[in-house]
Amino acid sequence: MTEEIVVVPTGTANLASVRSAFTRLGASVRLARGPSDVLEAEFVVLPGVGALRAAIDQVDALGLREPLRLRVEEQRPTLAICLGFQMLCAASEESPGALGLGCIDREIERFGSDLRVPHLGWNDVEPGPGSFLEPGQAYFAHSFLLRDVPEGWQVARTEYGSRFVSAVQRGAVLGCQFHPELSGSYGERLLGRWLQNSREALRC
């Protein structure tokens, strides 16, 4: 069966890369136009590059804040990538005053000033037990980070200067600080497992 992936157009995202990654996995991709698309879709992807405020403003302009929050709360198949992942949090040092989705009650921080930033390139992803994340190397491109997560999320960590959260998973919700769509075969396997895992969750 061909999965249909509904992608939230955050205005600044590298949509072509996300689209081609899912196309290679045999899924079809279309953009969300409004709340019902996000509420009704089996699979939703929240991508994002750039600054948090512009992206979250776009989500609000499309009326997608509550639909997205609901999906994550209900652990329905939802993949948040890079800035999309950061948007799951409550706020970010990058855009003071901008309100994140608040699914993860934490604030995004800046990298230490002694590091080359953006943290740009391939780095090791080290998952803790209990998730479908696997150890490997993934492609990162970000200047802000999530230090830790509340109870209830499976977590993978990565080291750059210090350790930070590089992915979270709960049910069929997957959030990645790295770009699975740009992470070669590691990323392809992860996207494939997310689809597989989500299909099983949808059947329950």
Next chain:
Amino acid sequence: MLKVRLIPCLDVDGDRVVKGVKFQDLRDSGDPVERARTYLEAGADELVLLDVSATLEARENALATVARVRSVLSIPLTVGGGVRSVRDASRLLEAGADKVAVNTAAVENPDLLNQLAARFGSQCVVLSVDAARRDAGRFEVCTRSGSRETDREVADWCREAVARGAGEILVTSIDRDGTRSGYDLELLRLVSDAVQVPVIASGGASSSRDLVDGVRSGASAVLAASILHDGDATIASLKGDLASAGVEVRR
């Protein structure tokens, strides 16, 4: 730990890969999609595609080439060459680039860097600098494929570009480009000391030894074209040598 990236660079004229020496004498060097797929499978960490098309028609073809390369590529794609406006960048990103590299237009209109960073984020904006060695260890920024001199000193320009929003710097030695005489290590040290964003070394790589030297001179990533296109080295052999020299690479 963050890995050093090995980045093949494809110079594209319309729908063909070309490669020259010191930016001149371009030779046909294959089909971009074939090349991209080969390098992906061989373990490239990222791909840079520089559009060197001379005509408007070729430029449109190059845009289609970006889309075709994207469809097979599951690693990051940086595209540069002739990006003069936010609209140009936007078209490339929509076609499938993950980052855009700007060179001449940024020198002639530095505010373009601010505009690109504001619109797409710094991680999307690569400043490409073509540097020419002058007397007394001075490096000068050149534009228009190396044909035009500017008054700008390379380190000053890089600092300004980063302050304006460039998230990465691709520094090419014009004197070394395509000559296989090694990167200009003094140039790399100058730039990597001047800025705190990642620096990509380019121009002159002939062997894994050169790549190791580039990394030791502060580069976060190393670009290679001639030696890969001509089959004198493979990604695997270069990465093997880098690892043996104690450089962290993705395997």
